[in-house]
Amino acid sequence: MSIFKKIITAVRGGATEAGEAIVDANSTRIFEQEIRDSEKHITIAKRDLTEVMAKQMQAARELAQLQASIKEHEGYAMQALNQSNEALAIEVAEKIAELETTAAEQQQANESFLKSADRLKELIKKSERQLTEYKRQLTMVKTTESVQKATSAITDNFTASNSKLLNAKDSLERIKKKQAMFDDKLKAAEQLESETPEQTLKNKLQEAGIGEQQNSAQSVLDRLKNK
Template sequence: MSIFKKIITALRGGVRETGEAIVDANSTRIFEQEIRDSEKHVTIAKRDLTEVMAKQMQAARELAQLQESIKEHEGYAMQALNQGNEALAIEVAEKIAELENSAADQQQTNESYLKSADRLKVLIKKSERQLTDYKRQLSMVKTTQSVQKATSAITDNFVASNSKLLSAKDSLERIKQKQTLFDDKLKAAEQLESENSDTSLKSKLQGAGIGAQQSNAQSILARLKTK
């Protein structure tokens, strides 16, 4: 049973490692998608904020109407009292009390909407700042990846080029060796031909002072003096 548990644990570890490998391989794509999802949520939050602000405006408008109505009925009550009509004044006072209760409730509603709107504005601004920073970092990540890919390609090409350059260098050396050997063969052939020719014999005779000698300035001058 213990071995079976270990096998299950090993399988779970393998699944986790595979999952992490998939996440690592697609981390940039996942990060970019998370940014898009966050942007959608911010858009929804802005729409909700618009509704809250609209309701707050409506609540403020209704509160103002209630407060105006209270002032109006206070005037009615004062007129009734001035006329000595206390019963009518009490009836108006009851109406004022009803309006004040409604105004108090409306005041709470209005303040609640104001607080919600302010809180949403802060959260949206914070989210937008965070998204701006994430987008900047995403751009940097993509640029870094592009540079790394280019560097890797350059390195691979450089290694391959070095191998090709070494091979080309060897080929060039072989070509040069063949050409040098060819030149040496030509020189050797010319030397053999020279040694086997009459020119070579004449050169040897002249060197020994035998046969016709080439004229030079001293010999010519000596001949002229004898004349």
């Protein structure tokens, strides 16, 4: 295959993919339009059926008239024969033959109209049943799409909310760390203050029992016993 043909094939392939993508993106809309088109065709078919049925009724009526005319002329022929008027009888017989030919043609037309009407009725019933099923499927498809869109929106919102929650958690941890750092600084300052040389010496003298001692319940009790 030449390079040019390969390019043409690639372009055609890309066009096919693009066309399929468009069809997939608008599949529900296309399906709904096809249902509307089918409804129009059924309406047209019903109109055609009405015309066929009307023609069949007309053919049946004309056939009945021909059959009545044949029967009537048969009576005329019998009367002519009874009168030994064979020439008149032959003339009437020719008329009967003509009427019978027309009646046979009308009978065929009547049967053809009946068959066409029955076939159209069956096709219309089948099409209407199928159309009803398609409408039900369309409702289900639309409902499914709505649920999927809602689910997608919920998922997107949850993802966004989860991200915001994670950000809030990070902010809270930063606040807690900052507050803990502040408390640690206070404790460190108190510790440094307690560790000054003067305070440290005072603490050591008190531990050794030298110098001014803090009053305690036990020291008060001992003093009272000595008295």
